[in-house]
Ligand SMILES: Nc1ncnc2c1ncn2[C@@H]1O[C@H](COP(=O)(O)OP(=O)(O)OP(=O)(O)O)[C@@H](O)[C@H]1O
């Protein structure tokens with residue numbers, strides 16, 4: 133059972149394939165993430181699912197309907213939080229919710245009721261009469277999210293929903309999204325925050341250059357693409373590369389970043405002991421569990437030393 | 439079995455939810471523009487009353503005395519100067535509003551304050567986005583020219599009964615002028631001052647050379663084509679026919695109407711095409 137089914141989805145702009153054959157399925161009530169570096173094709177995929185961008189090829193159904201034929205029907209049951217806010221700056225905060233609700237043909241009274249609830253939800257009730265221009269970036273983001281819920285959507289598309297939010301607002305939003313999920317709303321989201329992906333996504337795909345590099349739950353991805361632990365050692369920015377040469381062969385693999393070297397090993401402490409045994413003296417060292425960050429680095433990363 | 443049923447349930451629900459937007463989406467999008475417009479209602483009403491009053495004094499009392507004295511007992515086109523220009527002034531007001539609404543606000547809707555993009559992410563189709571703007575502008579022109587008409591009627595510049603038709607004619611004139619402009623504006627990705635140029639090389643000459651303040655026949659032959667291709671001339675002439683029963687051949691009346699309708703419909707369809715392409719990113 134699926135609410136979103138994409139198969140060999142392609143979007144070309146001229147000769148350039150922004151999305152180059154992506155396939156995935158999302159079940160009702162599932163929370164599905166798209167992860168990937170800038171320009172990977174996440175937003176383009178979101179727009180195709182959102183039935184505002186016609187696919188070049190491949191097949192796609194959303195809520196069992198083809199966006200090519202049933203755009204308005206699909207969009208009636210979607211909530212969309214685009215990467216870039218498109219609130220009406222000429223209207224006030226609450227008016228933005230009212231006008232948006234009317235696009236769906238919802239009765240005025242119902243829209244007004246929901247608008248007030250959603251202002252509470254977004255903690256903007258005291259700003260109801262403010263001009264959108266006067267809101268901070270994070271407040272605008274919250275208003276956009278509130279607006280996306282005005283039609284009580286089946287599927288919520290969230291393109292980097294918490295970019296620009298402070299940590300507290302992010303945690304509150306995660307909590308709200310959890311509750312929506314509990315009520316059965318399907319979430320499709322993109323994010324650059326790996327902690328957010330770990331918190332929110334049941335399943336995710338890592339996308340790069342318009343293709344899927346890996347797919348699975350956060351835990352299974354960490355298991356498949358990383359070791360249990362990671363040792364982070366710093367030698368000072370100009371000496372990391374030399375040190376890495378001396379560390380060759382240690383752990384499963386090494387990752388040299390500008391400011392530190394990552395040693396992937398199931399036992400981080402043992403790896404650290406070996407570092408010291410090889411006569412190296414890191415300025416700082418840290419052993420931690422692997423995270424999605426490491427998966428992301430491995431799949432899309434730059435200086436990969438096996 | 440439960441699988442297929444659940445899937446069709448979502449689809450059925452979406453189909454049901456989309457019915458109203460499919461049918462009335464253009465009105466919902468127009469409603470948004472009206473809501474924004476309402477914020478400036480005070481200014482709009484004041485200018486809708488003030489401008490015609492100003493014209494009446496300038497043209498009716500000031501220039502009119504001079505023209506009437508020169509024109510002799512026959513007047514201009516058989517009537518007093520004020521009666522002659524009143525339908526044209528009403529049509530000019532329509533064109534002015536259209537040239538305001540179908541330029542910068544369009545660029546805004548796509549780009550600076552992208553409400554068109556927002557509507558399109560909701561169930562409003564590209565075509566309904568366009569229709570919504572046109573409906574709103576038509577409403578705005580209708581309301582404004584109605585006030586113009588009432589003010590002018592109060593001063594005896596237009597007869598109350600027959601002159602009322604100048605309002606729908608002006609509305610058609612505004613849309614005939616504005617719809618092609620809308621298509622142009624929708625195709626603009628950057629603001630390079632094009633709209634200021636449009637105001638100067640299109641709107642201004644049209645208001646001056648469209649047989650509004652003097653009969654087109656007063657112009658040398660080589661300038662008259664400006665009037666022929668100008669929706670304002672066609673609209674003003676139609677207005678005169680209805681307002682003071684100006685004598686025009688029937689075929690000419692038909693030409694005026696067809697020309698205005700063709701521009702309005704052609705411009706509208708072109709705008710839909712441009713907008714559909716642009717919103718489908
Ligand atoms: N309308 C467009 N016309 C031409 N190219 C486009 C268009 N939209 C996107 N692209 C290109 O497609 C590629 C994918 O863009 P997309 O916005 O989907 O990336 P993304 O994964 O969302 O990146 P980010 O993390 O920066 O938001 C980019 O190279 C972008 O330049």
Ligand SMILES: [Mg+2]
Pocket residue numbers: 174175176215291
């Ligand atoms: Mg993006």
